[in-house]
Amino acid sequence: MSTRDLVLVALFAAIIVALGLIPPVSLGFIPVPVHAQSLGVMLAGVVLGAKRGTLTVALFMLLAAIGLPVLSGGRGGLGVFMAPPSGYLYGYLAAAFVTGYMSERFVNARQTGLVQGTYFFVAALAGGVFLCHLLGVLWLAFVTGLGLPAAFMGTLAFVPGDALKALIAAFAGRAVMVGYPLLPQRA
Amino acid sequence: MNTLYLDGQSLLHRLPTRAKLGGLALFSLLLFAVSHPVVLGFAALAAAIAYSSTGIGWREGVARLRPAFITIFAVTLFALLFQPPVEALTILFRLTALMLAAAAITATTSIGAFIDTITWAAKPFERIGLVRAADIGLSVGLVIRFVPEVTLRYRSIRDAHQARGLKVRPVTLIVPLLIQTLKNADEIAAAIDARGIR
Numbered sequence: 001m002s003t004r005d006l007v008l009v010a011l012f013a014a015i016i017v018a019l020g021l022i023p024p025v026s027l028g029f030i031p032v033p034v035h036a037q038s039l040g041v042m043l044a045g046v047v048l049g050a051k052r053g054t055l056t057v058a059l060f061m062l063l064a065a066i067g068l069p070v071l072s073g074g075r076g077g078l079g080v081f082m083a084p085p086s087g088y089l090y091g092y093l094a095a096a097f098v099t100g101y102m103s104e105r106f107v108n109a110r111q112t113g114l115v116q117g118t119y120f121f122v123a124a125l126a127g128g129v130f131l132c133h134l135l136g137v138l139w140l141a142f143v144t145g146l147g148l149p150a151a152f153m154g155t156l157a158f159v160p161g162d163a164l165k166a167l168i169a170a171f172a173g174r175a176v177m178v179g180y181p182l183l184p185q186r187a
Numbered sequence: 188m189n190t191l192y193l194d195g196q197s198l199l200h201r202l203p204t205r206a207k208l209g210g211l212a213l214f215s216l217l218l219f220a221v222s223h224p225v226v227l228g229f230a231a232l233a234a235a236i237a238y239s240s241t242g243i244g245w246r247e248g249v250a251r252l253r254p255a256f257i258t259i260f261a262v263t264l265f266a267l268l269f270q271p272p273v274e275a276l277t278i279l280f281r282l283t284a285l286m287l288a289a290a291a292i293t294a295t296t297s298i299g300a301f302i303d304t305i306t307w308a309a310k311p312f313e314r315i316g317l318v319r320a321a322d323i324g325l326s327v328g329l330v331i332r333f334v335p336e337v338t339l340r341y342r343s344i345r346d347a348h349q350a351r352g353l354k355v356r357p358v359t360l361i362v363p364l365l366i367q368t369l370k371n372a373d374e375i376a377a378a379i380d381a382r383g384i385r
Contacts, residue, residue, distance in 0.1 A: 001322075003385050004376040010326045011368050011375075014333035018341060039361075047365060059326050066301035067191040067293040068331070073254055077191050077293030082215060082285040083255050084262040143219075144262055145278050150269045168357045175362040180369050 005052055008182070012048060012056040013063065016040035020072035034161035035072040041092045042128035042166060045099025046120050046173035047182060053100035057092050064089075084146075087139020091132035099127030103173065109181060113174055121170035128169065129162045191251065192297045195242045199295040204304040207292050214288050218281050224273060227280035234287035241294045248290075255286045302327060325385065329375075340367055 016037060024035035045053040060070065061081075069076040071089075080089060102123035107116050133155050140151035176182070199207065218230060238248065259282045266275040302324045309320040344363050348355045379385055 007372045007376045010329035018337040078289035084258045171358045
């Protein structure tokens with residue numbers, strides 16, 4: 001891994017941390033407040049690709065583990081890996097990888113903006129929404145012992161907000177592709 | 188950035204980091220192996236004693252765990268709706284014990300001690316060529332250095348919107364933030380290489 005890749009990973013981890021510092025916003029049509037941290041995870045996948053994106057999230061999780069309050073709401077420490085919502089945190093790792101992998105495979109610079117945006121959106125939906133929530137629900141259901149129906153009900157309220165974030169990530173991915181492409185040069 | 192480490196001289200402070208992390212792993216495995224609410228209740232009590240032995244104090248100790256406890260209570264309430272009360276009690280005690288034990292380790296282990304342990308743990312992977320162990324500490328340092336920078340950039344883009352009477356939208360905010368940050372990466376990488384840090 002080049003020094004540039006190392007710096008990119010560190011910078012993106014810093015962006016994810018900074019997005020967690022922004023207070024969560026309530027959107028009118030969604031019953032729960034939306035925070036921006038999982039947007040950072042989708043952005044890492046869309047902009048940096050699978051390898052660097054996954055490393056970014058791994059570094060972010062490492063910072064949380066060693067006691068820096070980097071998660072939204074100033075949470076941190078080893079406890080965040082053993083709490084009821086920890087499945088979503090592990091989901092971030094899978095989300096960055098899948099979003100990054102799909103972005104690398106499907107998007108190239110010759111496609112039109114609409115095609116690129118659509119592929120980025122699909123990649124962010126598959127990784128950042130579907131997979132992240134799947135791991136979150138499985139953790140809640142089996143590790144926490146809540147059972148599948150209750151866990152599923154609990155996660156539903158967060159899905160619309162996350163789908164919206166996938167859309168924002170797709171727009172941003174397309175814009176970065178035009179302005180400063182990093183995806184073609186794989187790490 | 189503030190850390191969750193707390194200065195002190197308690198027993199937990201003096202134990203080596205490897206022993207603490209190994210102990211925490213073992214403790215959490217045992218908590219999931221046992222499903223008797225009384226045993227788990229005692230485990231939670233023991234974890235609470237360990238947590239308070241760090242000298243954290245009542246106010247700060249509770250403030251740190253408030254978000255975690257809110258989710259634990261929410262899950263317990265949900266469990267009460269769908270499962271017998273004994274199950275809900277098991278969940279409550281198990282999660283509380285985990286939370287308190289982890290918080291005790293976090294409060295008594297400094298960032299430096301963690302990074303030393305992680306670098307030590309990464310050494311075997313370095314030997315087979317997967318990672319460079321020293322990179323881990325460097326990246327952690329870089330992130331801590333970059334967070335205020337990114338926050339500052341976020342604020343200046345927001346102010347630029349407001350100065351022009353534009354509505355602050357996520358896309359018009361995040362795209363310049365990303366591109367500015369990416370452009371910065373080349374300079375920082377060149378600076379690191381020029382100084383022979385890596």
